[in-house]
Amino acid sequence: MxxxxxxxxxxxxxxxxxxxxxxxxxxxxxxxxxxTPMTTAGSKxxxxxxxxxxxxxxxxxxxxxxxxxxxxxxxxxxxxxxxxxxxxxxxxxxxxxxxxxxxxxxxxxxxxxxxxxxxxxxxxxxxxxxxxxxxxxxxxxxxxxxxxxxxxxxxxxxxxxxxxxxxxxSVANHGMWIRQDWLDKLGLKTPTTVEELLEVARKFKEGDPDGNGKADTVPISFNVNGVSIMRSLFMTNENQWYVEGDKLEFGRVSDRFAESLAFQKRLFDEGLIDKEYITDKNFQRSTQFWTTGKSGIFLGSWNMEAVFNDLKKNVPEARMTALEPVASKFGKNGLFQExxxxxxxxxxxxxxxxxxxxxxxxxxxxxxxxxxxxxxxxxxxxxxxxxxxxQTLDAALFRKQVxxxxxxxxxxxxxQKPEWFSVMAAPDALSQEYAKEKAKSLTVALKNKYRRDIPYSPSFTEVSQLIATFGPIAQQIEAKVVMGGASMTAASGMEDIRKEWKRLGGDIVEQLVHSWYQQNKSEFK
The missing domain is CATH 3.40.190.10 (Periplasmic binding protein-like II)
Structure with a gap:
C-alpha cells in the first residue's frame, strides 16, 4: 500500500x-x-x-x-x-x-x-x-x-x-540553482566543472547580467547548505567518515577537505561570494541577493518554492533552473542526500x-x-x-491548514515523483512554472550518487564528544583561511586543523573507529 x-x-x-x-x-x-482541550476518546x-x-x-x-x-x-x-x-x-x-x-x-x-x-x-x-x-x-x-x-x-x-x-x-536534500536567463544573455554555457563554475561566476560579476549598469552583483549566494555543497563537490563532508584503504578517515581532516577549503577561499578572494557571509548567521542577506536579482548561482535545497516565488515577484523575467553538481578533480559527486x-x-x-x-x-x-x-x-x-x-486545489489553503x-x-x-508536481500544483501560471522546475530539480538532485561510504557513523560517546569539541575550533581556523588573504593558505590551515584533531585525541578515536569498522563492515555491504 x-x-x-x-x-x-x-x-x-x-x-x-x-x-x-x-x-x-x-x-x-x-x-x-x-x-478545545484534547479529550481521550472512550477507553483509549x-x-x-x-x-x-x-x-x-x-x-x-x-x-x-x-x-x-x-x-x-x-x-x-x-x-x-x-x-x-x-x-x-x-x-x-x-x-x-x-x-x-x-x-x-x-x-x-x-x-x-x-x-x-x-x-x-x-x-x-x-x-x-x-x-x-x-x-x-x-x-x-x-x-x-x-x-x-x-x-x-x-x-x-x-x-x-x-x-x-x-x-x-525526502532523500534528495541539497540543490544548486542558476539563472538561465543570465547564461543566455552573456552567451555562456552551463558549467560542468569546478573551473567552469568559477569562470561563469566571474562573468556574472563582470558582465552586468542584471543590466543596471552597476558592478553590484554577488555571483554566488547560498543558504545554510551552501558550505556543505562546496564540500560535496570535492567528495567530502566535514562530519562524515570515509573508507580510505581499509580504514575510516574523518572528512574534516582529509586531503579532499583541504581542496574544498582552497576552493572556498578562491571564491572569497575573488569576490564571487558575499564578503559578509560568515557573519550572515541566518543567511537572510545572502538569500536576499538571490531574491532581488543580484545573484546568479544559488547553493541551497532542491526544493525552493518560496525563494522562487520571491525572485519572480521582484524579477518576473528571471529563469531559475536547477544546476547539476559540477565535477572536481575527484570526479562528480552528488550533493548531500539523506x-x-x-x-x-x-x-x-x-x-x-x-x-x-x-x-x-x-x-x-x-x-x-x-x-x-x-x-x-x-x-x-x-x-x-x-x-x-x-492535486492541490488551493495552495494557500493547503499551506495554512495541512x-x-x-x-x-x-x-x-x-x-512523491517528479511527474506528480505539475498535477499536484495549483493551476495558476506561476505555480505551474515552478512545478516544472521542481520536477527537473528533483531529477537532477538524484542523478549523481552522493558519496556515503558507510550507512551511518559510529555512535561512541568518545567520537561524539571529540567532534563536538573539535568542530568549533576547526570552524575558527577555516574562517581565518577563507578571510585571511595571503596571510594564511588552505594548506597551512589544514595543518593547524590536523594538529588540533590530534591534540584533542583524534588518534585514539580513530583507533576506536577502526576497530568498530572492522567489526561491522560486513553489514555495510
Missing part, C-alpha cells in the same frame, strides 16, 4: 471519517477557530509523542498540541495522543532536559540516528524487538519488505527504534507494557492509513485525485 495507485480505494474510509468530523464545522472544512490508552515545533501552525489553526489534525487523530487512531512540541533547532537539547527531569514523552523521535543511539547507550530508551514481534502487524510486515532498515535500527545487538523508508523527495531511513521513533525506558502495546497499535495505524489524510488533506477541500495523484500536519506522521509511506 506504499503507492498512491494502490491506496486510492482505501482512502475512501479515511476521508469519509474526515468528512464526518468536518460536518461538525461550517460547510466541509474542519474548524479549529475555537480550539493515552500516549505522548514528541513533535518538532517549526513555527508553522497559525493562531487560527491552534497550536501543535491542539488543532484540527490532533483532534482527527484522536478520533480515528486506536490510542489518544498528547503531543509534546520541542523547537526544531533545539530539539535534542530540549529532549535531553525532559529526559533528565523524568518528564520526557513516551515516544521520542529524531532524524539523527546517532542521537537515538546515544539515548540507547544511556538507557533512556528501551529495546523493542520482542514488543514488535508480539503486538505489531503492519510494521512487522513492513520491516520484512524493507530488510535494509534493520541495521539502522539495531544498536548494541537489539532494535531500539522504528522507522520507514524516505520518499525520493540515508534511506526517515524518522527514528524510540520508546522511553519508563514505558510499561500496556502503553507500549498502545503505542505500537498507534504506529501500525499511522503506517497503514493514518498518514494519508495528514499529508494530503481532505478530499475536495484541499485536493482532488487526478489519475491517482493528489502543511504543518506532516509532523504528526512519524511513520508513513509518503512519496
Amino acid at each position: 506504499s503507492k498512491w495507485g494502490k491506496v486510492a480505494a482505501s482512502l475512501a474510509a479515511a476521508y469519509l471519517s474526515m468528512s464526518v468530523l468536518a460536518a461538525c464545522g461550517s460547510g466541509n472544512v474542519l474548524r479549529t477557530s475555537d480550539p 490508552k493515552e500516549i505522548s509523542i514528541s513533535i518538532f515545533d517549526r513555527g508553522e501552525v497559525s493562531a487560527e489553526e491552534g497550536n501543535y498540541e491542539n488543532n484540527r489534525w490532533t483532534k482527527w487523530i484522536n478520533e480515528q487512531a486506536p490510542a489518544a495522543v498528547r503531543w509534546v512540541p520541542v523547537p526544531r533547532n533545539e530539539a535534542q537539547t530540549k529532549l535531553n532536559t525532559l529526559i533528565a527531569s523524568g518528564s520526557a514523552p513516551d515516544l521520542i523521535w529524531e532524524y539523527d540516528r546517532n542521537y537515538i543511539a546515544q539515548l540507547a547507550n544511556q538507557g533512556a530508551v528501551q529495546p523493542i524487538d520482542a514488543y514488535i514481534d508480539k503486538y505489531s502487524t503492519t510494521f512487522k510486515n513492513y520491516l520484512k519488505a524493507h530488510p535494509e532498515l534493520k541495521s539502522y535500527l539495531t544498536m548494541n545487538g537489539k532494535m531500539y527504534a522504528l522507522t520507514t523508508i524516505r520518499g525520493i523527495e 540515508a534511506p531511513p526517515s524518522i527514528f521513533v524510540a520508546f522511553n525506558n519508563k514505558m510499561k507494557e500496556d502503553k507500549i502495546e498502545a503505542a505500537i497499535q498507534f504506529l501500525d495505524w499511522m503506517l497503514d492509513k493514518g498518514w494519508q489524510p495528514i499529508r494530503y488533506g481532505e478530499e475536495n477541500v484541499h485536493f482532488k485525485p487526478v489519475n491517482g495523484i493528489p 502543511l504543518y500536519a506532516k509532523e504528526y506522521a512519524v511513520v508513513h509511506q509518503y512519496e
Whole structure:
C-alpha cells in the first residue's frame, strides 16, 4: 500500500471519517477557530509523542498540541495522543532536559540516528524487538519488505527504534540553482566543472547580467547548505567518515577537505561570494541577493518554492533552473542526500507494557492509513485525485491548514515523483512554472550518487564528544583561511586543523573507529 495507485480505494474510509468530523464545522472544512482541550476518546490508552515545533501552525489553526489534525487523530487512531512540541533547532537539547527531569514523552523521535543511539547507550530508551514481534502487524510486515532498515535500527545487538523508508523527495536534500536567463544573455554555457563554475561566476560579476549598469552583483549566494555543497563537490563532508584503504578517515581532516577549503577561499578572494557571509548567521542577506536579482548561482535545497516565488515577484523575467553538481578533480559527486531511513521513533525506558502495546497499535495505524489524510488533506477541500495523484486545489489553503500536519506522521509511506508536481500544483501560471522546475530539480538532485561510504557513523560517546569539541575550533581556523588573504593558505590551515584533531585525541578515536569498522563492515555491504 506504499503507492498512491494502490491506496486510492482505501482512502475512501479515511476521508469519509474526515468528512464526518468536518460536518461538525461550517460547510466541509474542519474548524479549529475555537480550539478545545484534547479529550481521550472512550477507553483509549493515552500516549505522548514528541513533535518538532517549526513555527508553522497559525493562531487560527491552534497550536501543535491542539488543532484540527490532533483532534482527527484522536478520533480515528486506536490510542489518544498528547503531543509534546520541542523547537526544531533545539530539539535534542530540549529532549535531553525532559529526559533528565523524568518528564520526557513516551515516544521520542529524531532524524539523527546517532542521537537515538546515544539515548540507547544511556538507557533512556528501551529495546523493542520482542514488543514488535508480539503486538505489531503492519510494521512487522513492513520491516520484512524493507530488510535494509534493520541495521539502522539495531544498536548494541537489539532494535531500539522504528522507522520507514524516505520518499525520493525526502532523500534528495541539497540543490544548486542558476539563472538561465543570465547564461543566455552573456552567451555562456552551463558549467560542468569546478573551473567552469568559477569562470561563469566571474562573468556574472563582470558582465552586468542584471543590466543596471552597476558592478553590484554577488555571483554566488547560498543558504545554510551552501558550505556543505562546496564540500560535496570535492567528495567530502566535514562530519562524515570515509573508507580510505581499509580504514575510516574523518572528512574534516582529509586531503579532499583541504581542496574544498582552497576552493572556498578562491571564491572569497575573488569576490564571487558575499564578503559578509560568515557573519550572515541566518543567511537572510545572502538569500536576499538571490531574491532581488543580484545573484546568479544559488547553493541551497532542491526544493525552493518560496525563494522562487520571491525572485519572480521582484524579477518576473528571471529563469531559475536547477544546476547539476559540477565535477572536481575527484570526479562528480552528488550533493548531500539523506540515508534511506526517515524518522527514528524510540520508546522511553519508563514505558510499561500496556502503553507500549498502545503505542505500537498507534504506529501500525499511522503506517497503514493514518498518514494519508495528514499529508494530503481532505478530499475536495484541499485536493482532488487526478489519475491517482493528489492535486492541490488551493495552495494557500493547503499551506495554512495541512502543511504543518506532516509532523504528526512519524511513520508513513509518503512519496512523491517528479511527474506528480505539475498535477499536484495549483493551476495558476506561476505555480505551474515552478512545478516544472521542481520536477527537473528533483531529477537532477538524484542523478549523481552522493558519496556515503558507510550507512551511518559510529555512535561512541568518545567520537561524539571529540567532534563536538573539535568542530568549533576547526570552524575558527577555516574562517581565518577563507578571510585571511595571503596571510594564511588552505594548506597551512589544514595543518593547524590536523594538529588540533590530534591534540584533542583524534588518534585514539580513530583507533576506536577502526576497530568498530572492522567489526561491522560486513553489514555495510
